[in-house]
Amino acid sequence: MKKVLIVGGGISGLSAGVFSRLNGFDTEIFEAQAKPGGECTSWKRKDYIFDGAIRWLIGTKKGTAAYDMFKTLGAFEDDKIVVEEIFLTVEHNGKKLYFYRDVDKLKEHLLEVAPEDTEMIKELCKFAKKAKSFETPVDKHMPEMTIFDNIKFSMKMSSMGPIMMKYGKVDGIDYFKKFKSTLIRNALKTLALDTFPAYAPIALLGTVVSYDGGWPLGGSAGVSDNICNKFKELGGTIHLSSPVKRVIQENGKAVGIELDNGQVVKGDYVISSTDISITLNKLLEGKIKDEAYNEILNSNSGEYTFASCVFVSLGIAADLSEDVSPLVVSLNKELKIGNDLIGDIYVNTFKHEKSFTPEGKTAAVVTMDVYDYNYWKKLYDTDVNKYKSEKERIAKAIIEQIEIIYPKAKGNIEVAEVATPVTYNRIYGAYKGAWMGYGRKVSAKYRNHKCKLEGIDNFALAGQWISSPGAVTISASTGKFAVQEICKQADIKFRS
């Protein structure tokens, strides 16, 4: 039996593991951390489990291709998906806006709350209805699609046509400016960052109003553990706390890996699912030069962006399960962090998760999107005390705000911990702390990368860096695409 070695046990590596086993390869995964899942994870502090990733998961809706993929991966059980009628609440200056999943109700409500945006709201809701059929391509990687595949996919997505005609060449930031209401702008930014193309928030709103994008009970770590268990059930082996030093290359072929501890493991094929900078610079020792990644990672044109986040975990000794969540709320006073000015925060108390805390307690998380990685890196490298005190300053500001939003939290905060872009880099190797690969302007040349990396055979790439903008569903699909590539190189037919 031919052997596949997978570097990285995040969602994409685990998915590659399952598809590799389903295609009959002897398969081993090597993960640097002590837990599987990579960024799709949670962590425990005192009584509290803090969920580190999923806000919503595309592919929880039966009948979609992503759902079928997740079923193959064993990612969740059908009766453990929560789909709330109010997807998100947004608050600004005491005014509230509810993002309903029922698109007619949503339209009526938005028109009431933001009459100044009547024309844009009508268009948004019309397009959201059309985008209900939008699906992330999970069966075949876009760069591998034949003309026939492209025609088939375009026909399936035909209702997206008018959206792409109007907004296919518009950047998110310019689209958001068309809305006068801060409430609506903040809501759209939560669906897709303003550094993504304009059609992204519309397409994602389409999935929301089609009742996809639910919450899998057990959260991010639950999804990762389920896929990992499926991989093991299929006979795969995962090695945790096993950082890989390099991919061994002989005559232009990957023939094995060497771990940081010097252990050598031979294999017929290697899949790297790590952050792309780790793959190119560490694992492949800078020997492979790739034009696309060279431009994406090094261009200063602003065409590619690397959103990271400052993530505050708050253990609250109070029951907030009846209070509003998830919530995007404007701060009373903007928070300056390096060159980033934070005007609003995303808060989630995971009110459906009984397993995250003992009864009567709440594990809340607050996230802020930031781009100034160098600010944190410099603090961390030059003055750890300043780095720590900056984290404390942020925790204090966020706690003050949380105590206003949730008065029951006042005086009851038992855990407060701040993760920064440097945390994501240190733990997962994330380039500039990026939590979803790269964002791109519509003018950017590169959007996807083939799993094949020119210059090395018997090797394939997986992970959020081969398909912008990343996220769990896309990462999972790239694991499948990487195994399709390995099957192609092995000259065998891929079975899903």
Ligand SMILES: Cc1cc2nc3c(=O)[nH]c(=O)nc-3n(C[C@H](O)[C@H](O)[C@H](O)COP(=O)(O)OP(=O)(O)OC[C@H]3O[C@@H](n4cnc5c(N)ncnc54)[C@H](O)[C@@H]3O)c2cc1C
């Ligand atoms: C705050 C936050 C919110 C998010 N919200 C959502 C959401 O609502 N919905 C959604 O779909 N997605 C969300 N995401 C994004 C999603 O979690 C990621 O896109 C996805 O988990 C990335 O998976 P991956 O396998 O591509 O990469 P990673 O998770 O980065 O996996 C790479 C793995 O490689 C390992 N590794 C690195 N170097 C080595 C080495 N030398 N040897 C061995 N192993 C190595 C790392 O430890 C890691 O486990 C969120 C992420 C964050 C951080």
